[in-house]
Amino acid sequence: xxxxxxxxxxxxxxxxxxxxxxxxxxxxxxxxxxxxxxxxxxxxxxxxxxxxxxxxxxxxxxxxxxxxxxxxxxxxxxxxxxxxxxxxxxxxxxxxxxxx
Amino acid sequence: xxxxxxxxxxxxxxxxxxxxxxxxxxxxxxxxxxxxxxxxxxxxxxxxxxxxxxxxxxxxxxxxxxxxxxxxxxxxxxxxxxxxxxxxxxxxxxxxxxxxxxxxxxxxxxxxxxxxxxxxxxxxxxxxxxxxxxxxxxxxxxxxxxxxxxxxxxxxxxxxxxxxxxxxxxxxxxxxxxxxxxxxxxxxxxxxxxxxxxxxxxxxxxxxxxxxxxxxxxxxxxxxxxxxxxxxxxxxxxxxxxxxxxxxxxxxxxxxxxxxxxxxxxxxxxxxxxxxxxxxxxxxxxxxxxxxxxxxxxxxxxxxxxxxxxxxxxxxxxxxxxxxxxxxxxxxxxxxxxxxxxxxxxxxxxxxxxxxxxxxxxxxxxxxxxxxxxxxxxxxxxxxxxxxxxxxxxxxxxxxxxxxxxxxxxxxxxxxxxxxxxxxxxxxxxxxxxxxxxxxxxxxxxxxxxxxxxxxxxxxxxxxxxxxxxxxxxxxxxxxxxxxxxxxxxxxxxxxxxxxxxxxxxxxxxxxxxxxxxxxxxxxxxxxxxxxxxxxxxxxxxxxxxxxxxxxxxxxxxxxxxxxxxxxxxxxxxxxxxxxxxxxxxxxxxxxxxxxxxxxxxxxxxxxxxxxxxxxxxxxxxxxxxxxxxxxxxxxxxxxx
Numbered sequence: 001x002x003x004x005x006x007x008x009x010x011x012x013x014x015x016x017x018x019x020x021x022x023x024x025x026x027x028x029x030x031x032x033x034x035x036x037x038x039x040x041x042x043x044x045x046x047x048x049x050x051x052x053x054x055x056x057x058x059x060x061x062x063x064x065x066x067x068x069x070x071x072x073x074x075x076x077x078x079x080x081x082x083x084x085x086x087x088x089x090x091x092x093x094x095x096x097x098x099x100x
Numbered sequence: 101x102x103x104x105x106x107x108x109x110x111x112x113x114x115x116x117x118x119x120x121x122x123x124x125x126x127x128x129x130x131x132x133x134x135x136x137x138x139x140x141x142x143x144x145x146x147x148x149x150x151x152x153x154x155x156x157x158x159x160x161x162x163x164x165x166x167x168x169x170x171x172x173x174x175x176x177x178x179x180x181x182x183x184x185x186x187x188x189x190x191x192x193x194x195x196x197x198x199x200x201x202x203x204x205x206x207x208x209x210x211x212x213x214x215x216x217x218x219x220x221x222x223x224x225x226x227x228x229x230x231x232x233x234x235x236x237x238x239x240x241x242x243x244x245x246x247x248x249x250x251x252x253x254x255x256x257x258x259x260x261x262x263x264x265x266x267x268x269x270x271x272x273x274x275x276x277x278x279x280x281x282x283x284x285x286x287x288x289x290x291x292x293x294x295x296x297x298x299x300x301x302x303x304x305x306x307x308x309x310x311x312x313x314x315x316x317x318x319x320x321x322x323x324x325x326x327x328x329x330x331x332x333x334x335x336x337x338x339x340x341x342x343x344x345x346x347x348x349x350x351x352x353x354x355x356x357x358x359x360x361x362x363x364x365x366x367x368x369x370x371x372x373x374x375x376x377x378x379x380x381x382x383x384x385x386x387x388x389x390x391x392x393x394x395x396x397x398x399x400x401x402x403x404x405x406x407x408x409x410x411x412x413x414x415x416x417x418x419x420x421x422x423x424x425x426x427x428x429x430x431x432x433x434x435x436x437x438x439x440x441x442x443x444x445x446x447x448x449x450x451x452x453x454x455x456x457x458x459x460x461x462x463x464x465x466x467x468x469x470x471x472x473x474x475x476x477x478x479x480x481x482x483x484x485x486x487x488x489x490x491x492x493x494x495x496x497x498x499x500x501x502x503x504x505x506x507x508x509x510x511x512x513x514x515x516x517x518x519x520x521x522x523x524x525x526x527x528x529x530x531x532x533x534x535x536x537x538x539x540x541x542x543x544x545x546x547x548x549x550x551x552x553x554x555x556x557x558x559x560x561x562x563x564x565x566x567x568x569x570x571x572x573x574x575x576x577x578x579x580x581x582x583x584x585x586x587x588x589x590x591x592x593x594x595x596x597x598x599x600x601x602x603x604x605x606x607x608x609x610x611x612x613x614x615x616x617x618x619x620x621x622x623x624x625x626x627x628x629x630x631x632x633x634x635x636x637x638x639x640x641x642x643x644x645x646x647x648x649x650x651x652x653x654x655x656x657x658x659x660x661x662x663x664x665x666x667x668x669x670x671x672x673x674x675x676x677x678x679x680x681x682x683x684x685x686x687x688x689x690x691x692x693x694x695x696x697x698x699x700x701x702x703x704x705x706x707x708x709x710x711x712x713x714x715x716x717x718x719x720x721x722x723x724x725x726x727x728x729x730x731x732x733x734x735x736x737x738x739x740x741x
Contacts, residue, residue: 099715
């Protein structure tokens with residue numbers, strides 16, 4: 001039996017990887033993947049706590065999060081594709097229209 | 101009731117039609133709207149006059165105009181004998197001027213605009229004379245001033261015309277300021293603006309004083325003088341006369357209608373209308389009489405040397421208005437209004453005649469370039485001559501009867517009256533002189549203009565000459581209603597006005613009356629003779645005299661330098677204040693400072709704020725993550741335990 005701490009540790013590591021990836025990479029595709037990473041880190045901790053507390057609500061929530069993440073990925077990728085077609089690049093440094 | 105309402109509304113309707121549709125629809129047929137309207141008003145005015153002769157007095161309120169607490173003003177009509185005569189004067193002269201304008205303004209690009217302003221003026225003037233309360237009078241008063249401004253500056257592309265319009269408007273502000281204060285004081289002390297109430301209660305003010313700048317001033321005198329301020333402005337009396345000669349920049353029919361026959365007499369009408377108030381204050385009466393007498397002499401002396409035909413007539417108007425005030429000031433309100441009525445005809449005729457001359461001279465106004473016009477334009481000549489004889493006061497014509505009535509009643513009016521009489525008699529001679537100077541210089545002798553102008557000389561079209569002829573009949577016959585008793589008449593008009601304007605005091609006998617009449621007629625004949633000698637028989641004489649009295653001539657030619665004086669004392673300081681204080685400091689620094697400063701500081705703030713918006717998702721992400729850390733830290737450290 002793997003103790004809860006390990007799951008939490010794994011979740012923290014993956015989440016941190018996601019955050020660092022999101023903040024440091026300039027490629028939007030990578031940033032999207034980092035976001036997915038963060039979401040899944042949360043999923044791990046949810047499932048772990050669900051098992052630990054013997055409460056199925058955590059796992060139900062995970063199913064929702066996966067659904068939302070799938071939808072988000074679909075939309076995000078679609079935007080990404082059209083962005084690339086219009087700009088010829090998916091690098092955030094070249095996308096400065098919103099700069100004040 | 102309805103017919104009285106229709107009287108001013110007909111010209112108003114014509115104005116609305118012409119101003120809205122004139123430019124597109126009527127164009128050079130605008131007179132087909134304006135003339136029938138004013139003709140309708142004229143017919144109604146005649147009906148009113150017939151009623152008034154039978155002694156009918158209409159005093160009705162049509163509707164409530166303003167109701168605010170105790171301040172009640174209704175919109176109503178008072179048609180008594182004074183109003184009835186004014187109605188006849190206004191509508192008849194207006195009608196003739198309308199007809200004349202068809203010829204005079206032919207081909208002008210503002211044709212419809214001209215007729216709409218004339219209609220608006222007629223409406224306003226009718227409102228002024230028909231009003232039964234002070235506020236409506238004030239409304240008409242300002243509205244005629246506005247029309248006068250429009251029409252003086254009718255040819256607004258011309259700088260001198262638009263300047264003259266502004267001058268007329270601004271000078272009138274000075275007078276109207278006093279008039280407005282007078283109206284307010286009447287309401288404050290009498291609680292009503294209806295003539296009937298005011299005249300009924302005015303006696304209660306007798307003996308009351310009011311503190312003004314530390315002095316105790318008689319209340320009635322103060323009110324009367326404030327009202328007279330307005331009258332002096334509108335009727336171009338001495339300190340405020342400067343606008344009227346400049347107003348001649350407007351089209352000549354306007355000069356005839358507004359600046360000779362009707363609007364400028366509004367002041368006289370107002371003083372006559374308020375005779376129950378004025379007679380209670382001896383001081384105010386003296387001021388009115390002496391202002392009138394002074395203006396009369398002052399303006400006549402300027403008219404002696406002017407070379408612009410319209411300006412001579414304009415100064416003559418100022419002078420004749422002085423006569424009317426002189427009459428009012430000595431208590432002869434009836435005589436004043438009688439002169440107003442005869443003056444309207446012969447002065448309108450003089451102006452329209454001058455317009456006809458201008459028409460032939462292609463706009464030339466200088467009498468030194470005219471001469472010998474008699475044979476080119478006989479109708480204009482004869483009608484002009486009739487008007488001149490009338491204004492000179494030769495027995496039998498209109499001007500004689502009214503002028504003689506004024507002089508005779510002034511003679512009976514105590515010390516001030518005697519001064520007025522002496523001035524008036526002297527001015528009668530001067531008037532005859534300058535009127536006939538015009539006749540001899542412009543119409544007799546040889547033509548002195550260019551050859552081209554001479555070739556162009558012609559009599560005016562019949563739309564212009566017919567009004568001249570009709571007015572000439574008026575200039576001859578208008579006075580026959582006031583033939584004095586010594587000449588076998590009954591002075592019908594004097595008795596006609598008695599219910600409204602009172603009965604002037606007469607102490608002298610028939611011999612005195614003959615003397616007064618004889619002196620003024622002799623003066624007038626002397627003036628005409630002198631004019632003939634100097635300008636027809638021996639023209640060298642006038643040049644020699646001009647040479648001898650160079651200084652006097654220059655002062656008169658420059659109108660006593662009054663304009664220059666006002667320019668120095670009022671206009672320049674006002675301009676200085678405007679440009680250096682109001683424009684540079686108030687507007688430039690304070691207002692612009694606020695107006696520009698507020699957006700500038702907001703802009704600066706925004707400039708700094710926009711630095712936060714880098715447009716880079718990562719920055720937002722960092723801030724979000726750090727924010728989350730802070731929130732979590734706060735929750736774990738302070739909230740949870």
